[in-house]
Amino acid sequence: SDWSADSWSDYGSRDKPGTTLGRTVPDGNVLFPDIFHTDHLLFYERFSAYQDYILADCKASEVKRFIAEYLEKVLEPSGWQAIWRTNVFDVLVGVVNVNFPALKAVVQLSEPFLCESQDSSFTLECMQELLELKEHQILLQELFVVYDESGEFDQTALAIEHVRFFYRCIWRTWDEEEEDELDYFVRCVEPRLRLHYDILEHRVPSGLVSDYQNLLSQCEELYEKFLNVRNNISSNDSDSEAENVSMVEGLKLYDQVEHIKQRLKLIENPLLRYVFGYQKYGSLQAKGLRSTGAKVIHVVPWNMKANLLQLLTRDKLCPESCGALEIQFHRDPLAAVNACYEGDRVIICPGHYFVDGMFSIADSIELEGYGLPDDVVIEKQGKGDNFFDCTGANVKISNLKLVQHDAVEGILNVHHGKTTLENCVLQCETTGITVRTSAELLMRNSDLYGAKGAGVEIYPGSACTLLHNGIHHCKEGILVKNFLDEIYEAPRIIMVNNMIHNNEGYGVVLVRPAMPSEMKDASAQETKGTLLFLEETPETTKFSIPRFLNCIFHNFEICGWCTQPTQAGAETACAEGSRQEQPGCVTDELELYKQAETSEQTENNSEIANVLGATSAKKRQIHRKRLSELGFTEADDNLMSQEMFVSVDGNQFKWNGKGSFGIFFF
Numbered sequence: 051s052d053w054s055a056d057s058w059s060d061y062g063s064r065d066k067p068g069t070t071l072g073r074t075v076p077d078g079n080v081l082f083p084d085i086f087h088t089d090h091l092l093f094y095e096r097f098s099a100y101q102d103y104i105l106a107d108c109k110a111s112e113v114k115r116f117i118a119e120y121l122e123k124v125l126e127p128s129g130w131q132a133i134w135r136t137n138v139f140d141v142l143v144g145v146v147n148v149n150f151p152a153l154k155a156v157v158q159l160s161e162p163f164l165c166e167s168q169d170s171s172f173t174l175e176c177m178q179e180l181l182e183l184k185e186h187q188i189l190l191q192e193l194f195v196v197y198d199e200s201g202e203f204d205q206t207a208l209a210i211e212h213v214r215f216f217y218r219c220i221w222r223t224w225d226e227e228e229e230d231e232l233d234y235f236v237r238c239v240e241p242r243l244r245l246h247y248d249i250l251e252h253r254v255p256s257g258l259v260s261d262y263q264n265l266l267s268q269c270e271e272l273y274e275k276f277l278n279v280r281n282n283i284s285s286n287d288s289d290s291e292a293e294n295v296s297m298v299e300g301l302k303l304y305d306q307v308e309h310i311k312q313r314l315k316l317i318e319n320p321l322l323r324y325v326f327g328y329q330k331y332g333s334l335q336a337k338g339l340r341s342t343g344a345k346v347i348h349v350v351p352w353n354m355k356a357n358l359l360q361l362l363t364r365d366k367l368c369p370e371s372c373g374a375l376e377i378q379f380h381r382d383p384l385a386a387v388n389a390c391y392e393g394d395r396v397i398i399c400p401g402h403y404f405v406d407g408m409f410s411i412a413d414s415i416e417l418e419g420y421g422l423p424d425d426v427v428i429e430k431q432g433k434g435d436n437f438f439d440c441t442g443a444n445v446k447i448s449n450l451k452l453v454q455h456d457a458v459e460g461i462l463n464v465h466h467g468k469t470t471l472e473n474c475v476l477q478c479e480t481t482g483i484t485v486r487t488s489a490e491l492l493m494r495n496s497d498l499y500g501a502k503g504a505g506v507e508i509y510p511g512s513a514c515t516l517l518h519n520g521i522h523h524c525k526e527g528i529l530v531k532n533f534l535d536e537i538y539e540a541p542r543i544i545m546v547n548n549m550i551h552n553n554e555g556y557g558v559v560l561v562r563p564a565m566p567s568e569m570k571d572a573s574a575q576e577t578k579g580t581l582l583f584l585e586e587t588p589e590t591t592k593f594s595i596p597r598f599l600n601c602i603f604h605n606f607e608i609c610g611w612c613t614q615p616t617q618a619g620a621e622t623a624c625a626e627g628s629r630q631e632q633p634g635c636v637t638d639e640l641e642l643y644k645q646a647e648t649s650e651q652t653e654n655n656s657e658i659a660n661v662l663g664a665t666s667a668k669k670r671q672i673h674r675k676r677l678s679e680l681g682f683t684e685a686d687d688n689l690m691s692q693e694m695f696v697s698v699d700g701n702q703f704k705w706n707g708k709g710s711f712g713i714f715f716f
Contacts, residue, residue: 069201071208076194080166082133082142084197086207089215093247099212100220100239110225110234117213118150121190124205125150131160132193139167141177145193153213154187191217219246224273224311241318248320253480255436255458262317269310276303321561321714336412336442337391345393346376348386350403354379358399362420366397383409383417383428390415398450400425409438411445414467419449423475429453440489441466451475460507464489471496478505482524485541487511493519504529505553513542520549527557527706544697545658551704556712558658558703563715651702654710659698661711 072087108116127148134143134157142164147156159181163174191214195207220242228237245262248254279300283293317323340346347367351358367377380386384405386396392413400421405428411417419426428450430437436459437452444467452474454461460481462471468490476482476496481503485491490513491506498505501524508514508530521527527550532540550557703710 069197069199069204071204073197076133076140078140078166080140080164082140082164082166083131085133085194086197086204086211088207088211091211091215093243096212096215097240097243099208100216100243101235104212104216105235105239107233107235109232110228110238113221113225113234114153115151117216118153121148121153121209121213122150124209126203126206130198130203130206131196132157133196134188134192135194136192139165139172141165141172142196143188143193148190149187152187153190155190155193156186157181157188157193158186190214219243223270224307241315241320244320245318245323253458254323258317258323262314265310265314265317269307269314272303272307272310276300276307279303338413339392344376345395346378346389346391348378348380348389348394348396350380350383350386350396350398351401354399362397362399366420387411387415387417398426398428402427402429404429404431406431408436411438411440411442414442414444416446416448417450418447419451421449423449423451423473427451427453430455430457436460436463438462440464440469442469443467444470446470446472447474448472449474451477453477454479460484460501460503464491464512468492470494478502478524482506482521485509485512485514489513491515493517495519499523501525504559507531508541508543510541515544516546516548517544518547520551522550522552524553526555526559527553527703529559529561531561542696545655545699545701546697547700549702549704551702551706553706555706555708557654557706557710559712559714560661561714654703655698655701658701658711659696661713 069086072090073084074087075084076082104120105113105116125148128146131142131144132155134141142160143157144160145155145157148154149156159174159177163177165172165174165177190210193210195203195210220239222238225234225238245254249259279296283296283300349362349367367375378386378389380389382405383396383398383403384407386398387409390396390411390413393415394413395416396418398417398419400419426449430453436457437454438447438461440463447469448471452461454477457479460483461476461478462469462483464483464485466486466489470492471483472492472494474496476498478498478501480501482498482501482505483491483493484507486509488511489509492515493506494515494517497520499520499522503524504526505521505524506514506516506528508528510532516528528545530541530543
């Protein structure tokens with residue numbers, strides 16, 4: 051924490067003439083002076099301040115000392131005014147000194163006396179009495195610095211804003227009791243700061259934000275009760291029955307606090323925040339069958355012309371008998387879906403439909419476009435959490451192009467039941483398709499692209515079948531989540547003849563916790579978010595061992611060019627020589643390339659199947675061990691249901707930025 055005079059001079063405006071900060075007019079009826087506008091700071095400004103100037107590599111127990119040292123360097127100790135704000139009143143004060151170790155300012159009431167409160171009881175005499183009780187010391191975070199054009203107090207205003215934001219949005223009362231060996235900034239500050247700005251920028255679903263805030267309130271309340279119980283036990287040396295009861299109560303409270311803290315950490319982690327505790331589909335209620343038992347076909351026309359009506363009637367409305375068939379017409383696809391009951395069918399005629407809202411499908415219905423996907427386009431307008439939410443027992447969506455904008459969640463979320471997606475095009479914005487626990491997805495002959503996350507996210511306990519699809523130009527192709535926990539069954543995955551290409555990261559990524567032995571092996575690597583590279587990189591794929599051996603064999607047996615094994619990297623010269631001096635081998639080289647390409651794709655499919663299968667086997671071992679510890683020595687009949695059923699065959703992986711397959715340990 052030793053700073054030179056120039057190490058912080060460019061942070062703020064101490065050495066610059068005039069202020070660089072804005073001003074804001076305080077709310078209320080009292081004519082308070084303007085204050086500095088500092089609550090609009092960007093993420094990187096706060097990140098840099100906490101990492102480089104305030105906290106650095108401090109531990110949780112050192113936070114207050116590091117903040118005090120920072121304030122001593124940048125805060126003006128006196129000569130400035132501020133508005134003291136509480137939940138009850140606002141009052142103008144002048145700062146005469148600062149108690150840095152306590153993070154408090156010594157203040158006195160300004161003249162003239164300016165105060166605004168919810169009632170008229172806070173008179174000048176009352177405020178003077180209150181300050182005397184507080185020894186004229188109030189927390190710095192409760193002060194809002196009065197605006198000054200000179201720039202002399204810019205750093206003072208910024209420093210207090212950083213302290214205020216830290217204790218309001220970052221600090222938790224239980225942080226000091228966490229493991230002190232770890233860097234507090236990396237462990238707590240950075241993830242909470244990122245979550246705060248993700249929420250501000252509408253990148254987190256509103257339901258998850260509500261869950262986080264509720265969990266935070268619960269944890270604070272339970273932790274306060276736990277402290278009270280612990281303090282009562284420590285202050286009482288007797289070994290009475292009442293104290294034993296208090297100890298049991300304290301242990302229960304401690305377990306509850308730890309459980310909630312873990313859930314909070316998962317939400318703060320951008321990769322894992324959707325895994326536990328967030329089941330929004332619970333609010334979706336199925337309507338069931340109509341009271342009459344009738345099923346309805348809902349037709350959404352854009353422009354219904356006579357010839358279109360004739361074709362529609364011939365192909366869709368009356369294929370067998372239309373005597374008792376009920377048809378309803380809608381202009382809006384969302385209105386048609388909302389009008390559906392169990393067993394209904396929605397047919398959308400060609401056109402480009404703009405929808406401001408979310409499709410919540412809780413009944414077993416069919417939603418299909420009449421024509422090619424590019425002819426029947428549903429485009430989302432306006433911001434929202436997601437586009438399609440499916441919880442029905444058997445939902446089918448076909449022949450549609452879905453276009454997503456300004457979303458927080460993926461384009462399609464399968465929360466429960468089975469959803470079949472056939473012959474569709476999905477233009478994504480955030481993640482693509484999410485298959486949550488206990489849900490099932492069958493995706494066939496479809497094209498998905500543009501996801502800023504994974505194209506398809508497969509959760510533990512789900513089933514996902516991908517047949518003849520294209521998944522491309524996403525951050526990751528397919529993300530498989532498996533947590534090796536007895537409460538989560540491994541996902542069941544079938545991937546056949548898919549083209550997974552041009553993704554920024556891997557074609558397929560497996561996310562799972564690292565076992566102790568694996569963590570020991572990876573101790574030399576970064577311990578957080580380690581990616582294990584399992585396939586050839588784009589730079590090395592060209593010279594993979596199977597291709598190299600095939601090249602040697604081909605040249606030796608057919609061309610006679612390479613009469614002995616070549617060194618790695620010499621294949622290029624070998625191939626060039628073949629092309630120049632052996633014209634008759636061009637056809638053979640093309641055939642070799644096809645064989646090598648087929649061999650590589652077969653290796654990729656086998657690699658994915660083997661690793662996913664090994665993960666399933668590891669889960670089975672853990673499950674057996676836990677059964678043994680509980681005294682169950684016989685084989686569990688349900689054990690096979692815990693296995694990750696994997697069928698990976700015929701998939702092609704091309705031009706993915708990091709390779710075909712990787713594992714993310716957490």
